[in-house]
Amino acid sequence: MAYRVTILTLFPEMFPGPLGVSITGRALNEGKWALDVVNIRDSATDRHRTVDDTPYGGGAGMVMKADIVAAAIRKAKEANPKARVAFMAPAGRPFKQADAERLSREEGLILLCGHYEGIDQRVLDALVDEELSIGDYVLTGGEVPAMVITDAVVRQLGGVLGNAETLHEESFDDGLLEYPHYTRPEVWEGQRVPDVLLSGHHGNIAKWRLEQARARTAERRPDLLEKKK
Numbered sequence: 001m002a003y004r005v006t007i008l009t010l011f012p013e014m015f016p017g018p019l020g021v022s023i024t025g026r027a028l029n030e031g032k033w034a035l036d037v038v039n040i041r042d043s044a045t046d047r048h049r050t051v052d053d054t055p056y057g058g059g060a061g062m063v064m065k066a067d068i069v070a071a072a073i074r075k076a077k078e079a080n081p082k083a084r085v086a087f088m089a090p091a092g093r094p095f096k097q098a099d100a101e102r103l104s105r106e107e108g109l110i111l112l113c114g115h116y117e118g119i120d121q122r123v124l125d126a127l128v129d130e131e132l133s134i135g136d137y138v139l140t141g142g143e144v145p146a147m148v149i150t151d152a153v154v155r156q157l158g159g160v161l162g163n164a165e166t167l168h169e170e171s172f173d174d175g176l177l178e179y180p181h182y183t184r185p186e187v188w189e190g191q192r193v194p195d196v197l198l199s200g201h202h203g204n205i206a207k208w209r210l211e212q213a214r215a216r217t218a219e220r221r222p223d224l225l226e227k228k229k
C-alpha cells in the first residue's frame, strides 16, 4: 500500500499546490504516495456549517470547536487507520530532518491544519500524536507547514528520489551546510569559477568543498558545529 497523507483543512483548494509539481508531483502521479484532502467544514452539523466559537476566559479571536475537529480526525483515521496524527502549530516541537525520516517510516500521516487562534486543547490531547512547528514565525494557517512537512517526508520514501538526487542527499547528510555550486560560463560578470573546480583533481575538489561547507557552517550556523562535537 502506498504511503497516504491526509490533510485536514478549512482551505482544501490550497492542495496539492506545490506538492503537485516536481519530485513530489511526479511521485504522486506514479502512485508512490497518495494525498487525501478533507475539508474540516464538512464535519460541521449546523445550518451555517460553523467550525469556530469564542474562547472561554475571553480574549481576541476564535477557537476551532473540539467536536467538529474530532469528527474530521476520526473520519480521516477511517481512510488512513495506522497514520500518525500531527498538528501544525507555532508552539509545536521544531520539525527537523530526523522527523522527516521518522515519519517516512510510519504507515501514513494525518496533518491537521489550524486557523483562527487555534484548536480546543481537549481534541489535541485526545486525538493528536504530536505537535510540530516548521520555525519561529507565525503563519495564517497550518497549510504551508503541512506542505513543508509532506515534501520533506515524501522525498524520504523509497523510489521517490532519482539516482542523482539520492547521491546528492548522501554526500550532504553530514550535519554541515552545503558547499557552493557553479556551472558554465567560467567567467560571469567578472566573477571566475574557483580554479580548483576546473583542475580535475578530485581529491583537492573534495577537500575544498569540505572546507567551504565547514566555513559556511561556522559563519551562518555555529549551533550545527556545536552539535557535531
Ligand code: 4H7
Pocket (backbone or CB within 6 Å): 088, 089, 090, 113, 114, 115, 116, 117, 118, 119, 132, 133, 134, 135, 136, 137, 138, 139, 140, 141, 142, 145
Ligand atoms: C495552531 C495554533 C504553524 C496553528 C495557532 C501554524 C506557524 C506555524 C496556527 C495558529 C501557524 C509554524 C493561527 C496562530 C493564525 C496565529 C494568526 C496556524 N503558524 N495560528 N494566527 N511555525 N499558524 O509551524
